[in-house]
Amino acid sequence: MTDITRRSVQVLASAALGLGLLAAFAGNPDFASSARVDVRSLARNVEAEEDHVTAVELAEWIKDRRPGLRVVDVRPADEFDAYHVPTAENIPLDKLVDTPFRKDETIVLYSGGGAHAAQGWVFLRALGLPHVYFLRDGLTEWLEDVINPVISAAPTDSARNSFARAADLSRYFGGVPRAGEPATVAPLHELSHKSLAKKDSTTGSTAAAVLRIRGRGC
Amino acid sequence: MIAPFNEYGLLSDGAGLWIALVIGLGFGWCLERAGMGSARKLAGQFYLTDLTVFKVMFTAILTAMLGVFWLGWLGVLNIGRVYVPETFILPQLVGGVVFGIGFAAAGLCPGTSCVSAVTGRGDGAMAVLGMFTGIFATGIFFGSLESFYNSTARGQLTLPAVFHVSYGIVVFAIVLVALAGFFIAERLERRAQIRGERPA
């Protein structure tokens, strides 16, 4: 090893030791510290209804494999395991802000009823992510409008059209479109993938879709 | 915070691939300069005669690790926006073991085998072909591996979280381990030199 080389290596080693020691005292860089809440802009989003999507829209995005789509379920893991929107990932609210979303991703949050997802929307928008939405009435809306949409006995033309759109989606996701009085939707905790999965490949394709959406690989 | 540049809209759409090329150039250059295109040199790691693999790898890890920490602390780099590979405990441990077996046999890893092949080595070319075959076959027959592949998922799990200590403490610990490793590596190489297993 030449003299210069030896010197350089010694400098590097000392620098590493020094910076490492300082790091031990510095503790933690703050990951979520870049959040800035521009309340005016957020309020404008809410007024213009740019903050949420309907369940039917979400279903179409999933079916069309919209690029960059990430569906996030903010409920606890056991509720997620019982039933979740196909292709959804489970990220509870407290982990949400530490999750590295990318600016080009379209993130749709949902929870049981919609309140937690709405809170998550505020957090992610505060972190500067531009394409964040939530399901206003949560999983309930998904089940009522997509999985088990109902058309009344004497539908108007517009009702018939929106039902046709929903019925297609419902069948795609393994649900049952019906005519007549809306039956009560089964309580969330009684639902499971088994009761809804008609095709064998539903759960398989869910995992695949999640992987595809997250795919960065090394 | 202004970095990662890609996350803060500072890059045009096509720029990413050009950057990939340039970054790759730097990567390949450093590897070949250090001799990592030579399977015989690489394999020396596992016979304790030439510990270049360890030195290069861990110096690189230290540099990038310290860089990320301090740029994050300074508020230049938004660490939350850097993609941390997800942890799958069993598949990654088992995958590591399997990989290590292949590594010892071939004497090259995916990156270095490309450098080796492109500089004229037949064994490098065979390693590249073998790797392609292995990944192709695994992809085709993925169904049978899939449940194991997806098992023990822990999401983005980092050492500070597992050991309940601060990021900085883990950084310091790794620095210490690496520096100690370098010291031992120098000793081992000197011993191999004395024994005639390694040219002076």
Added chain:
Amino acid sequence: MSSAVAPLVEARERWLTAIVPRPYANPYLMGFGLGLVLLSAFVIMGRGLGASGAFASGAASVAATITPDRARASHYFARYLGADGGPRVDWLVVELLGVSIGGLLSALLAGRVRATIERGPRISRRSRLALAYGGGGIMGVGAVLARGCTSGQALTGGALLSVGSWLFVVGAFAAAYAVAPLLRREWT
């Protein structure tokens, strides 16, 4: 030897002996350079390096071309293919291309490009090539399971303190050291 070939052979001899391969650079300095490259990837792209991912992307594209049904059925290939199930140019493929070019450039400038098969004195060329191929195949399986290799997991994940990546490093080194004694004849 025919008189036409002799001057060519002589010229080739002179060329070969003129380019004396330069000694390798210091590993710590090269590691530092590599670390800076990795850091710049984090800072510019928000992601790290990789190599096996490029192989996976290539394998997925080949599969999509020669056996599209099976390619589409594979949940592993799916993430490397486009929305229509067809081939896609992945960032890692371009990066690995860069690695090859960078390695070649360095070797050319240092006089280290040579058609050869690296092996120990006690093993035949054929056996060495077979071990390289087989080792490569096994590494491929390992890289799929681990979601990466020494570049993507050890370097990238290691620098970012990911638990799974460090498990990969420990597993890989432990296994390699365990198996190496059985392969001594390959190198010495």
